[in-house]
Amino acid sequence: MVAWMKEQEGAFSVEAALTGIADKLVRRHPHVFGSAKAESPDQALRQWDEIKAGEKKAAGISGSALDTVPKSLPPLERAAELQKKAARVGFDWPGPEPVWDKIDEELRELREAVRSGNAERIEDEAGDLLFTVVNLARLLKTDAGVALHGTNTKFETRFREVERRLAEQGVALADAGLARMDELWNLVKIEESRKLARDDESRKLARDQENAAK
Numbered sequence: 001m002v003a004w005m006k007e008q009e010g011a012f013s014v015e016a017a018l019t020g021i022a023d024k025l026v027r028r029h030p031h032v033f034g035s036a037k038a039e040s041p042d043q044a045l046r047q048w049d050e051i052k053a054g055e056k057k058a059a060g061i062s063g064s065a066l067d068t069v070p071k072s073l074p075p076l077e078r079a080a081e082l083q084k085k086a087a088r089v090g091f092d093w094p095g096p097e098p099v100w101d102k103i104d105e106e107l108r109e110l111r112e113a114v115r116s117g118n119a120e121r122i123e124d125e126a127g128d129l130l131f132t133v134v135n136l137a138r139l140l141k142t143d144a145g146v147a148l149h150g151t152n153t154k155f156e157t158r159f160r161e162v163e164r165r166l167a168e169q170g171v172a173l174a175d176a177g178l179a180r181m182d183e184l185w186n187l188v189k190i191e192e193s194r195k196l197a198r199d200d201e202s203r204k205l206a207r208d209q210e211n212a213a214k
Helices: 002-009 014-027 041-058 075-088 097-116 119-139 144-168 178-213
Strands: none
Touching: 075 119, 075 144, 097 119, 119 144, 144 178
């Protein structure tokens, strides 16, 4: 609809726009439409980025491999996207193992910053630690945003249950104290683990019965 309106304004034709898009897709997928090889999705993405960079260079357009990462993204998601873009041009860890050591290094630097009492340095080092953890999640094929969302939900569920149990005991949250709240928190965790174990056992039993009936 928008393309048709632009055609009416004389900006461009719908046919030319569609032809341009089709040509670009063919050009950037030589492993599909040509003789190039792509042994994995990551290799296909790197090939796409290399061709795209070549197109920009030919058109006299300069820039960074990170230019397409929106600044409007939330920090966690933007960190992951920046890392993915850098990885596509070869700036990446060989695997997750070295990142464990990097996390230890960032933790040490954060502790040093805390001992220094410098607020700006603490913020800087805390950011470095978070960025490295996002990198580890990416290399472990885990979406850091999704993982954190799950943890947020888990924390909220447990804390609400602690609040409920304190209310049952007639204890105000402000008067409970950390030790009592922590005790209830650990109790809730234990009960969750037991429920998960029972659910796993029930599913296993159901699968065994289903297999036996075949």
